[in-house]
Amino acid sequence: xxxxxxxxxxxxxxxxxxxxxxxxxxxxxxxxxxxxxxxxxxxxxxxxxxxxxxxxxxxxxxxxxxxxxxxxxxxxxxxxxxxxxxxxxxxxxxxxxxxxxxxxxxxxxxxxxxxxxxxxxxxxxxxxxxxxxxxxxxxxxxxxxxxxxxxxxxxxxxxxxxxxxxxxxxxxxxxxxxxxxxxxxxxxxxxxxxxxxxxxxxxxxxxxxxxxxxxxxxxxxxxxxxxxxxxxxxxxxxxxxxxxxxxxxxxxxxxxxxxxxxxxxxxxxxxxxx
Amino acid sequence: xxxxxxxxxxxxxxxxxxxxxxxxxxxxxxxxxxxxxxxxxxxxxxxxxxxxxxxxxxxxxxxxxxxxxxxxxxxxxxxxxxxxxxxxxxxxxxxxxxxxxxxxxxxxxxxxxxxxxx
Numbered sequence: 001x002x003x004x005x006x007x008x009x010x011x012x013x014x015x016x017x018x019x020x021x022x023x024x025x026x027x028x029x030x031x032x033x034x035x036x037x038x039x040x041x042x043x044x045x046x047x048x049x050x051x052x053x054x055x056x057x058x059x060x061x062x063x064x065x066x067x068x069x070x071x072x073x074x075x076x077x078x079x080x081x082x083x084x085x086x087x088x089x090x091x092x093x094x095x096x097x098x099x100x101x102x103x104x105x106x107x108x109x110x111x112x113x114x115x116x117x118x119x120x121x122x123x124x125x126x127x128x129x130x131x132x133x134x135x136x137x138x139x140x141x142x143x144x145x146x147x148x149x150x151x152x153x154x155x156x157x158x159x160x161x162x163x164x165x166x167x168x169x170x171x172x173x174x175x176x177x178x179x180x181x182x183x184x185x186x187x188x189x190x191x192x193x194x195x196x197x198x199x200x201x202x203x204x205x206x207x208x209x210x211x212x213x214x215x216x217x218x219x220x221x222x223x224x225x226x227x228x229x230x231x232x233x234x235x236x237x238x239x240x241x242x243x244x245x246x247x248x249x250x251x252x253x254x255x256x257x258x259x260x261x262x263x264x265x266x267x268x269x270x271x272x273x274x
Numbered sequence: 275x276x277x278x279x280x281x282x283x284x285x286x287x288x289x290x291x292x293x294x295x296x297x298x299x300x301x302x303x304x305x306x307x308x309x310x311x312x313x314x315x316x317x318x319x320x321x322x323x324x325x326x327x328x329x330x331x332x333x334x335x336x337x338x339x340x341x342x343x344x345x346x347x348x349x350x351x352x353x354x355x356x357x358x359x360x361x362x363x364x365x366x367x368x369x370x371x372x373x374x375x376x377x378x379x380x381x382x383x384x385x386x387x388x389x390x391x392x
Contacts (some may be wrong), residue, residue, distance in 0.1 A: 010280070010281050010284075011281065011284040012284070013281075013284075014280075014281040014282065014283075014284030014285040014288065015284045015285070015288035015291075016289055017284075017285050017288060017289060018284065018285035018286060018287060018288020018289035018290070018291070018292060019288040019291055019292040019295075020291050020292065021285070021287070021288070021292065022288065022289040022290065022291060022292020022293040022295070023292040023293075023295065023296050024292075025289075025292070025296070026292065026293050026295070026296025026343065027296050027299045030303070031296075035309045035311060036311075036312075036313035036314070037307045037312055037313065037316075038312070038316065039312065039316055041305055041306075041307045041311075042307055042308070042309065043304075043305075043306035043307065043308065044306075044314075046307075046309055049309075049343065050309070050320075053323045053324065053327060053340060056323070056324070056326070056327035056330060056331070057326035057327050059327070060326040060327065060329045060330045061326055070319065070323070073316070151347065152374045168357075180289060180296060181307060183340065192349060196390065200338040221297070227378075241304060246351070272352070
């Protein structure tokens with residue numbers, strides 16, 4: 001009689017005990033092992049490594065479809081955007097230039113669905129362009145800046161048109177756009193055929209600082225476009241990596257709206273290949 | 275059925291439910307895995323990417339560091355395994371050549387000659 005009054009609680013106790021044992025075994029002692037994991041399960045830093053590797057491999061093969069397939073395994077919402085962001089983060093973190101360039105070029109290619117010129121690739125060697133041998137003297141009609149006006153482009157064959165020394169400053173002007181109140185240095189780089197050139201590195205320097213940025217990382221604004229945020233009061237100099245021509249004395253300048261209010265303008269520079 | 279028997283049956287049922295929940299319904303998720311846990315075809319493609327990248331930068335130190343993420347096997351073993359898999363699964367001859375080129379470069383590579391990267 002006394003035993004019966006204990007009821008059936010022991011069954012619940014047993015079930016809970018068994019549940020705990022089962023969970024302990026399945027979660028701790030012998031958890032599910034993912035030995036055949038897909039790339040999207042990689043840790044974030046490994047995903048970054050994976051993207052770099054896909055981009056580096058793309059530089060060799062120029063096979064955009066293969067690169068897209070590989071990136072699809074990471075299940076990024078927007079692979080081109082992920083690459084562009086990683087390129088900018090890599091640049092900010094001082095990662096090797098080759099890595100930044102590879103990421104940027106693949107981001108551009110994905111954004112536009114084409115294959116941009118990639119230097120030092122085995123397959124891009126076919127895209128050899130001869131730069132003019134004649135001495136070029138240019139006088140930029142810029143409002144500011146005192147660039148060296150004479151450049152001597154190489155007369156030998158170069159693998160790509162992306163040689164900084166072969167571009168000259170074509171225009172420098174203050175662009176006033178009330179919808180763009182943040183002061184920028186906006187750069188547009190065009191080749192000799194007036195086509196935008198992505199993947200070129202620009203170096204901006206100021207007293208006590210230096211930064212690098214690339215064309216083409218904002219493909220929605222043009223493949224040859226790049227911009228840099230200026231801090232008001234700071235004077236900047238700008239040149240193409242490897243280029244001889246430098247634009248000096250760039251600083252945030254004000255524009256005036258029709259109602260008399262003032263806002264920051266942006267310096268718009270165009271580099272062209274003669 | 276004795277009380278003890280019923281108790282043990284309850285424990286057993288609870289264990290089964292626990293295992294089912296832990297293995298099927300809500301298993302441990304490895305969302306932050308390392309490349310060494312990749313499936314063999316992805317591992318092979320990873321090695322292929324390393325081989326392709328090596329053709330561009332010719333940096334064997336970098337290639338070895340990339341391969342090291344695939345586990346503790348030696349780089350030559352990793353490339354050999356990838357080449358085996360690629361051969362068995364009819365990869366393009368161009369890809370097979372890349373594996374071979376990387377494998378051969380690894381055999382002649384002397385890590386002591388590497389210039390340390392800052």
